[in-house]
Amino acid sequence: MFQDLRHAVRSYLRTPGFTAVAVMTLALGVGGATAIFSVVDGILLRPLPYADASRIVRVARISATGTTDGAFSAGDFLDVKREAPSLVHVAGYREDISDVTGTGEPVRVPGVQTTAAFFEAFQVTPLVGRVYTAGDEGRGALAVISEGLWERQFGRRDDIVGTEIRVNGTPTEIVGVVPESVRHPIEADLWTLAPGEVPTSPIPSDGLADREVQYFAALARLAQGVTASDANAQLRALGERLGQQFPDTNRGESFHVRPLADSLVSDVRAGLLVLLGAVACVLLIACANVAGLMLARSLVRRRELAVRASLGASRWQLARQLMIESLVLAVAGGAAGIVLAVWGVDLLVALAPEGLPRLADVQLDWRVAATASLATTVVGLLAGLAPALQSSRPHLNEDLKDGGRTGTASRTRFRSGLVVAEVAVALVLLVGAGLMVTSLFRLRSVDPGFRTTSLAAVELPIPQSRYAGPAQGRFYSEVLARLRAHPATAMSALVFPLPLRGSNASADIEVEGQPATERPAQRLAELNMVSAEFFQTMGLRLMRGRGFSATDVDGQPPVVIINERLAAEFGDTDPIGRRINLGSWVTIVGVVSDARRQSLEAAPKPAVYLPYGQFVLPFMSVVVRTEGSPAAVASVVKAAVRELDPDLPVETVRTIEEIIETSTGQPRFRATILLAFASLALMLAAVGVYGLMSFSVSQRTSEMGVRLALGASPRQVGALVMRQGLLLAAAGVGLGLALALAVGRVIAGMLFETSATDPRLYAGLGALLLTIAALACYVPARRAMRVDPMRALRSE
């Protein structure tokens, strides 16, 4: 056995070319598959790290228009909590900026304000102290911190429990520390207990009875023995009852639950599964390549195997030798693959778009590494073993005589089949990547409706506890005045929500003079709160009427500006001077050009702009048109804020181009990874074609010699090889095109303004693959052209 091992290692060292190609092929297949599967496993497949995690559900509201935006009003939440016995530990939560002071430097940490049952829904065991529970409801001023914050801010102090900190200025007691694994549904460092039965509202509302201001999310645990569909039936019935009871706010609305693990990843599931499919293709090509290489090697070695058999080696001894050789290769390839996988996982996490959920759960999956190594080993083993088992006694004589040059036709056909399959799968990947890249390119060329150059933005949320009511507007006005006084930020404006950051604010509207549409088909418009300079700063054009002025403030008649999309709904009537109802009646004073707000993909929707002087929120952002760098803008913004509130941290200033880059992160991630896999597949397929043709030429050296001796020109001999290789590649391209059409349908939903059956793309990539195949055939063809007939015939 040890001797076999030694011989195997030595034989690989003596054929470094073969060994390098085989090990790299294995490594790329195993490494790629392991890295991508680790990401998919961490994000999609692995259960959340909580006890009985499948029972944790997100509870969402289904709006009258059918969208499941999830946000709850206080009234609806309390009804669900009280009247849905299929749910226990129903908890509300909302993201909250949390400025923590009283621990040295003030720090802003990602925070969540939750109701009392939040940790019970997760059944979290704290590292230190306790978590707040239903029994603490109404107490407020209690906080649980993450292990990370405990470490960074408190140096893992033992006496952390009972420590008093100020969260957004409010004295708050830390009751416990939870482990890093607690990071769902929102990654946070600080959880604060809401002072009442629901999280505090960012805008004025009617308290616990309010059903119009929907501003927080909810989750719960399914009661023991209850399924999600049981709970959904109960919630539907509750929704219908509330619809009858409160027709103005609830007609047509309903509620539903969905496992939290599913709801976290619903946006990325399809994309990740496409990547998983892509990596499976690469693994398939790698397997085919390894099988082809092993087959070629074993054919070349038939004489050696025959000699061994004639010296007394039994079939088992021959098989064992080949198995050990395959294992040596698998171990080397697997080890290199795992190194690649470790890098690959790090690279994927680094490349991952902002907002990819559960990224922190991603880690190298050793089971996958082992399975992928095993798969390639078995394939290599079977391909290499078959000829050994076939070197049965009756053929030994022939094998000894001709060294395995005859009787190889069926195996060469098999290997040709492998190459056709490799080319086909490579084309499928190329087409997939081509479609994704085209789609990304088209997405990036979309005109968002505003000028993206020389535009910087920073989100400037303020804690409600310190800025209530009119103080919010005063703060933002002061900031704006300071920015406009500085030459670097002279053209500045306020806005909520910041375009392309995914935030949403919308309202049902009713147009004066038009019959009020019955719910649930009311007209939905995007809401934007802006300062007067917003349109000029962003580069939106005023089409009709006037912009906002300094006089559009509280106490004056409420006014709005609408976009062209909404203006179009007035038909031939001029919308200027008409009124719309957003809960209260407001007058339209202007029309501006359309702009995309939610994302580049989504076409502009009907939109309403409200002057922030009349409608302010504590989450405004600043946009600045500047020729200076973001850093210069940042220092001006920081100075302005520091003058007004030294305890208020300022977030990173980013250019709008960076924001667009982030907003297209997911399609870019998909396109980048697919392109990488497609390139890899192309390379492996080229190696496959080259390997086969090279082997074929070496097997047919004497035939080439005879042809040359009989008067064939070297060019004719070269053409013979090229023709053979290109015919195989063409068969692969044909098969690949058919497969790609089917795969195109699967990914069509992820494409932006790109046809999944674009004939130019298919033809172009088919031609590319044929060109690469031609290049791969050229080297063996050159070798065939240089065969010396004398030597070739003598070697026979």
Added chain:
Amino acid sequence: MVKLRNIEKSFRHGLSQTFVLRRINVDIAEGQFVSIMGPSGAGKSTLLHILGMHDSAWTGEYWLGDEPIHQHSAKERMRLQKQHIGFVFQSYHLLDNLTVYENIDLPLSYRDVKKTDRQGMVADILDRFAIVGKKDLYPNQLSGGQQQLVAIARAVVAKPTLILADEPTGNLHSDQGREIMELFKRLNEGGTTIVQVTHSEVNATYGHRVIRLKDGWVLDEN
């Protein structure tokens, strides 16, 4: 030692049948040195491979000592082959990846001889064949004659009673060929039965008998 009765081998091509060997009846006594001769296609090598049990697709009776090979299973034939037969090829068939020492060691390893015993046996053979100095070289570092010498050393290391040689000097020039034939003669004088296939009348003179084949038939024996 070897008794062949009515050995026949043929191939079917559709309805027709081509005979490679016909009604071969041969006796070879222990200690004999026999040469099989004949034109190309006469069936010489085929007969040798049947004797070497590399070929099992034939009819008739083949007795090796008291063992009826024709009745034995493949496994049993394998055992007898390992026990009794050494094979020497025209083109040496040394394994390129193995050193001289390892090539000679290979048949012993396939016979599950213990490593310590193998070391002694290989050292003895290297000494007898005067190739101790070449034991760490690879085949491609040796001349043709030296390679055939190693191939014969490999054939005899497991102490076979019958050596089958298929044109052992076919790839060698005359001086090297003569040395190899002298070596066979010495082995034969030591008691090993040898059957060689050869085209060379000179080489045939080293043996006791010549069996001439033509078109698969035994033409004459002397």
